Structure formats: structure tokens, C-alpha cells
Amino acid sequence: xxxxxxxxxxxxxxxxxxxxxxxxxxxxxxxxxxxxxxxxxxxxxxxxxxxxxxxxxxxxxxxxxxxxxxxxxxxxxxxxxxxxxxxxxxxxxxxxxxxxxxxxxxxxxxxxxxxxxxxxxxxxxxxxxxxxxxxxxxxxxxxxxxxxxxxxxxxxxxxxxxxxxxxxxxxxxxxxxxxxxxxxxxxxxxxxxxxxxxxxxxxxxxxxxxxxxxxxxxxxxxxxxxxxxxxxxxxxxxxxxxxxxxxxxxxxxxxxxxxxxxxxxxxxxxxxxxxxxxxxxxxxxxxxxxxxxxxxxxxxxxxxxxxxxxxxxxxxxxxxxxxxxxxxxxxxxxxxxxxxxxxxxxxxxxxxxxx
Numbered sequence: 001x002x003x004x005x006x007x008x009x010x011x012x013x014x015x016x017x018x019x020x021x022x023x024x025x026x027x028x029x030x031x032x033x034x035x036x037x038x039x040x041x042x043x044x045x046x047x048x049x050x051x052x053x054x055x056x057x058x059x060x061x062x063x064x065x066x067x068x069x070x071x072x073x074x075x076x077x078x079x080x081x082x083x084x085x086x087x088x089x090x091x092x093x094x095x096x097x098x099x100x101x102x103x104x105x106x107x108x109x110x111x112x113x114x115x116x117x118x119x120x121x122x123x124x125x126x127x128x129x130x131x132x133x134x135x136x137x138x139x140x141x142x143x144x145x146x147x148x149x150x151x152x153x154x155x156x157x158x159x160x161x162x163x164x165x166x167x168x169x170x171x172x173x174x175x176x177x178x179x180x181x182x183x184x185x186x187x188x189x190x191x192x193x194x195x196x197x198x199x200x201x202x203x204x205x206x207x208x209x210x211x212x213x214x215x216x217x218x219x220x221x222x223x224x225x226x227x228x229x230x231x232x233x234x235x236x237x238x239x240x241x242x243x244x245x246x247x248x249x250x251x252x253x254x255x256x257x258x259x260x261x262x263x264x265x266x267x268x269x270x271x272x273x274x275x276x277x278x279x280x281x282x283x284x285x286x287x288x289x290x291x292x293x294x295x296x297x298x299x300x301x302x303x304x305x306x307x308x309x310x311x312x313x314x315x316x317x318x319x320x321x322x323x324x325x326x327x328x329x330x331x332x333x334x335x336x337x338x339x340x341x342x343x344x345x346x347x348x349x350x351x352x353x354x355x
Contacts, residue, residue: 059178073171078164085155125158128191132198138212234272242271
């Protein structure tokens with residue numbers, strides 16, 4: 001059989017598509033980054049709050065001075081995310097979003113805010129290019145002999161792109177009001193570019209004779225479906241297995257009502273789909289479940305709390321990826337808000353009476 005040579009060809013072509021996406025997105029980001037400092041300076045002039053004016057001024061200066069750092073972080077994060085998704089297609093399934101040393105800093109609100117922003121931008125890309133993205137995911141599935149491929153599993157999908165873009169701004173440490181203003185520009189300017197990139201990618205796949213998968217592949221993956229309303233419901237057996245796995249993991253762990261609801265209504269479906277897929281997907285999701293539950297347990301030991309601080313950025317990325325097919329951005333924000341509140345309680349335990 002010729003299967004031994006095929007993965008090299010497939011990855012080579014996929015890498016060419018990645019490079020094309022990176023270049024095209026970079027061409028759009030260049031003029032946007034040129035324009036942003038002036039916009040931020042104007043917002044600073046309009047603000048009556050001194051702290052806000054300082055935020056806008058500092059962000060403007062960083063964008064003008066450190067643009068190379070932005071693009072370096074963008075390329076690295078996009079490349080790392082792409083590689084994780086591409087390896088998962090081939091069965092390796094490395095952890096998604098493993099945090100770098102700089103990310104292992106103290107727990108801050110902007111970790112969760114960034115995850116919400118990434119999810120919202122990815123959702124905007126998906127909404128704006130639904131047909132193009134669905135077609136591209138089906139072509140990638142066909143190339144890797146899969147019966148189907150969810151948009152959240154596509155290396156060329158919206159999530160790796162959104163992560164790469166926001167990594168650039170995180171590298172410059174732009175936060176607060178300035179970052180809020182930038183988010184609006186990103187959500188307005190980039191969706192058209194992403195749709196054009198997907199159109200170009202589909203033409204490239206078609207040029208090689210790679211037609212969209214029809215669902216009769218060798219190893220079917222979860223079918224592409226819109227967030228929240230997936231058309232193929234998990235089977236009763238998969239749900240039962242998921243409920244058992246979650247119940248065992250949560251044994252003895254008290255949770256606030258919002259998180260209890262999250263596990264019983266949302267995460268159970270994530271686990272059920274992974275159970276149905278089996279293999280590396282199931283192992284990775286089971287590992288994420290254990291890690292998530294561990295993060296929600298009380299941690300009186302300072303060393304355990306320090307370990308949680310280091311684990312949170314990577315863990316939240318994996319949870320965000322897993323939730324994409326089940327919840328819209330508003331729903332994911334509710335979950336992240338509940339996680340943030342509970343993690344804060346764990347990281348800042350109340351002082352003992354008389355202590």
C-alpha cells in the first residue's frame with residue numbers, strides 16, 4: 001500500500017497552506033497596526049480619566065515601537081497551534097496550547113478575558129465564512145481519510161488564527177480599555193480576510209483534486225456542526241460513559257451551581273463525543289477532565305496553588321477549544337466567569353479565624 005508516503009505529502013501541502021494563511025493575514029495586519037496607534041491616541045485625547053489616557057498612550061507607543069515583537073509572537077503561536085491540530089489529525093494529539101514560560105505568571109483576570117476574546121473572534125470568522133470553512137474542513141478530512149472533521153479540529157480553522165492574532169497583542173502586554181478598542185477593530189477588519197483565505201485554500205485543494213469528504217471515510221471524526229446545535233447528538237452509550245467518567249472524577253468535589261451545571265450539561269457532551277471518537281481524542285479529553293477537576297479542588301498548600309497558577313493558561317485554552325462546538329461565545333463567557341470566580345477563591349483562601 002502507498003500509505004507510508006502519503007502523510008509526508010499531506011503535511012507538506014498543509015504546511016504550504018499554513019504559510020499562505022500566515023502571509024495573507026500578515027499583509028492585513030500590517031496596515032491595521034499602522035493605523036491603531038493614531039486611533040488609540042485619539043481615544044486618549046477624548047478620555048477624561050488619567051489612567052485610561054495612560055493606557056491608550058502606552059499601548060500606542062508599544063504598537064509603534066515593538067511591531068516586530070507582535071509578529072514574532074503571532075507567528076509562533078499560530079505555528080504552535082497549527083502544529084498541535086495537524087499532529088492530532090495524524091493521531092499524535094499533543095496537548096493544545098501548552099503555556100510558555102512567560103505565561104506561567106500570577107493568576108490575572110486577563111487570562112480568562114483573553115480566552116473569551118479568542119473564542120469570540122474565532123466565532124466571528126466562522127459566522128462570516130460558514131460555507132467556505134465547512135467546505136475546507138471537509139477537504140482536509142478527505143485528505144486525511146476522515147469521514148468528517150469539526151471546524152474546531154481543522155489546523156486551518158478559525159481558532160488557531162484567532163489565537164495567533166491575540167498572542168501578538170499579549171506579547172506587547174496591551175490590556176484594559178486599549179485592548180477593548182483593538183478587539184472591535186479586529187472583529188470588524190479580519191473576517192473578510194479570513195473568508196478570502198478560505199476561498200483561496202479551497203481552490204488550492206481543488207487544484208490537487210482533493211474533494212470534500214462525504215461522510216464515508218475510513219475513520220469518521222465528529223461531523224462539522226454549528227456551535228451549540230450540533231446535528232449529530234452523542235449516543236446514549238457515549239453519554240452514559242461520559243457521565244460515569246465525570247462522576248468519578250468529581251467525587252467529593254463541591255462546586256458552585258454554575259459549574260455543576262456546566263459539567264452536567266456541557267462538559268458531559270464534550271466527553272461523550274471524545275468517547276465516541278476513541279483513541280488519542282478520548283485520552284486527551286479524559287486527561288483534560290482530570291486536570292480541570294483537580295484545578296477546582298481546594299488547595300491549602302501554597303505549593304499546590306503555585307502549581308495551579310502555572311497550569312491555568314494551558315488548561316483554559318484546552319477547555320475553550322473543547323467547548324467551541326457546544327457553546328456560543330456568550331455561553332463560554334459564562335463558564336469562564338464561573339471558573340475565574342472559583343479559581344480566585346482557591347488561589348486566595350480566606351484567612352483562618354484568629355490567624
